[in-house]
Amino acid sequence: MRISCIQMNMKLANVDYNFAHAQNLIREAVATEQPDVVVLPETWNIGFFPKDNLTALCDNNGERTKQELGSLAKELNINIVAGSVGNRRENKIYNTAVVFDREGLCIAEYDKIHLFTPLGEHNYFSWGNHISTFKLDGVICGIVICYDIRFPELARTLALQGTDVVFAVAQWPSVRITHINVLAEARAIENQMFFAFTNSCGTAGEIKYGGNSALINPWGKVLVRAGLQEEIITAELDLSIIADIRSSINVFRDRQPTTYKLD
Template identity: 45%
Template sequence: MKISVIQLPVFMGNRQHNLQQMENMLAKAVTSKPDVVVLPELWNTGFYPKPIKKFADLDGDGIKKTMSSLAAKYMVNIVAGSVPVNRNGDVYNTSYIFNRSGELTAAYDKVHLFSPAGENRDFTAGNKITVFTLDGVKCGMAICYDVRFPEYIRKIALEGINVLFLPAAWPIERVMHWDTLTRARAIENQLFVVAANGISDPDEGDFHLGGHSAIIDPWGEILAQGSSDNLAGEIIEAKLRLGIQAQIRATIDVFQDRKKELY
């Protein structure tokens, strides 16, 4: 499975600009014929303009139509990062996943909302994990702050996934945490982690997205990584050798050796 991660340059509150940038970079990404293209968290708005409800897509209809059309046009699976979605008056931080035919395969509402930034006051939290299949490969979803909860990522891993997709809007100030946590989740769960962060100009507001998107294998090896200073954005790519997951788990079988009676 070949993965392309679009490390999008995100402009706060400028949905039209962000959408155009995404479409331009997606058109470039598909020239290398990836199986899956991945976008960052809140790529269309930034993290995040207020009041967020003003920027939220009603029932996700607009974004679903756009991303479905693009997935079908390029015949590529798209993990469409996340966007703010207004459902019945509540705003969710929602990820949509589309297959090569443009069909909506799955959706995920971010479970752990980043309370230090007040996300828990402006968004409604999701309450379930999301597992889906792309091209026969079992995948799971988490968003940004979710990665700080290893018990939650382990719960997803126990569903037997091969790949965890992790869109984020992670700040440059804590990019070391991002690098460490994404590798740790890959190593301890012996799965591939595809972590897609945005990038932003430090002169464009107080929240500076730190880049460092990464594609990580089950040994914790970084197969591809974005920079933290390319404000034009970039595309990182890697091919996942899915067969190594079984080899690694046969070598160090942490799932068999778990003490389920204790934790």
């Protein structure tokens, strides 16, 4: 599986610009990198996150995202993990990840479970309450959004459901970029899966985002890492190594779940 992560610099609260820019970057990635999957970062449609006029800025039940990026996936014959979008649904606002297959069908939606309370995300967005797995070209995949990665139970749950590739989409600030680099590598190692981390870059309000998007294999090896500016990174994932890793160090067999108390 060949994956391109689009480290996008979006404009805060400028939805039309962000939609056009995202689509241009997807077209560039497909033309230059020939990936099987392209990935966008968190809340690329609005940035993270405008408090003024937020309801009006958010997508209405993902309709625009599904129309424009679903059509693009079909046109380009590409799988699109459309990061996440600010999404208005049933009089609530969610931070929602959306995934499209090569036919342009929306095959998965995931509402961010762990909202970032230090910035007050929970005061504007509603909490998600389900995980999401899906297949891209026959490969079982999962998705987490930014702060989710600090909660190892979520990644482990995805692993126990047979996930081989996790897409982690984010708006992770530069001041804590060391944290996400370590966490993404740790989640890949401890769950023996590939991690495709796609961050944003640039500045929104007073927050500078840290880039450093990366594709990481189950040994924790960074196959490719981005810098601080807008760019597209690509790597080929050799999924055949997963079985050998999981058999040689079988952490799933050696788990002792009856002794863990996580409630």
